[in-house]
Amino acid sequence: MALARGRRSQRNVDYWPGFVDALSTLLLAIMFLLSVFVLAQFLLSQEISGRDQALIRLNAQINELTQLLALEQSSSQDMEDALSSLQASLSDAESERSRLQQLLDAGSGAGAEAEAQIGSLSGELDEERQVSQRALSQVELLNQQIAALRSQIGALEAALDVSEARDQESNAKIADLGRRLNVALAQRVQELNRYRSDFFGRLREILSDRENIRIVGDRFVFQSEVLFATGADVINPAGEEEMAKLADAILDLQREIPPEINWVLRVDGHTDNIPLSGTGRFRDNWELSSARAISVVKFLVANGVPAERLVAAGFGEFQPLDETNTPQARDRNRRIELKLTER
Structure with a gap:
């Protein structure tokens, strides 16, 4: 019983990153609307x-x-x-x-x-x-x-x-x-937010209830260890099982979203701040994060997800969730993020 209470205390939800991401999304939407207004004024x-x-x-x-x-x-x-x-x-x-x-x-x-x-x-x-x-x-x-x-x-x-x-x-x-x-x-924006909420709710139901798979703001986050070995970009068998569930959820979502909404699922790769040696397959964290995002995209395409609905991006170590230089922070920052957005 004491062990269970200890585990629950370790899984306290950190709402701050979600709040920051939600605020960032709101700012991006406002900037987009301002850009459209400026363009209309120019015309x-x-x-x-x-x-x-x-x-x-x-x-x-x-x-x-x-x-x-x-x-x-x-x-x-x-x-x-x-x-x-x-x-x-x-x-x-x-x-x-x-x-x-x-x-x-x-x-x-x-x-x-x-x-x-x-x-x-x-x-x-x-x-x-x-x-x-x-x-x-x-x-x-x-x-x-x-x-x-x-x-x-x-x-x-x-x-x-x-x-x-x-x-x-x-x-x-x-x-x-x-x-x-x-x-x-x-x-x-409201329609896409509604479908995003439904999509994340469905992912929360079908994916394993694990601490290293969670929702942060408007993104679904997989810790890298769920999918990849250290320094690798090949999805491991356990990760393929989780990604197959993700592919099924995306296909269900595609049937529900109206065709006039030009949506995409963006797959973002992130690493920690430890530099690579440069002697291996990848010269730096840019290449590693990009390769991991591309591997996820290719796996989803192989499982039936249309390629035009997917985007792969690598961010290296430059978009951390936790900026403290600790082992726990580096564990959190090594991740794959999924974001449902409009093209």
Whole structure:
């Protein structure tokens, strides 16, 4: 009885690493959401910048056409003034002709001279009428050009209004898309957390109840001694038995997770901080931890787990669970971790 109580006291659960890992996962999720938000803001700024440039070009065209319209209106006014002057001269010439005709009709002695003056005035009158007609034609042409310019300005202003309306609609759509993306990401994280919880619960049921197989935060942890001999990357028979159970659990999980969730099981290899001699098969702890993770992945693939759902990573001694330099800490740090995450 005393021995059993002693063993239970040795298996006290250390919640601190789990809390740290959960907090790390939360921070990673927040950083991912912030990255998506920054990307959306960047795309929005690019879209707005392009529309601002288009608005600037449209305003420049309107200003140019407005200036042309002012010049045309000024020219039209000048032509109208010249036409008025010609018409006034024409009126004076007709009055003079009428006066001379009256003198001629009265039979004065100056009839011949009056007829000569009348002929001269008639010629001048015809010439002024021709000039007046040309002026009228030019004024009509200018009026047509002014009408065309006004039509172009109206079309540009309408296009500018449409562009501004589209810009506002685009901004509203981008904002709505950002909100929906955030909601979708949050739902994905919640769904994956639920499946992760179910997966770890199932592993806890089917794997052996051993101290060197445990859950730390969002990861399932095998101590290296369960799977490998010291300095080796070949899974031992006892480890193959545990890994076969793990493969069955992964296959059951795959049938339950919806296909739209692009999940992977990451296998992380970790070692202690004791350097390798460099004369064996592995030069350092990087190579040893990576080789062990790859061995686990290959075993799971050989037992039916799809390769595209697995990732192998080696961390060497650089991600310890316990940073104290004691034999107990080194035992804890030599491990294989399984983490269900989204690609």
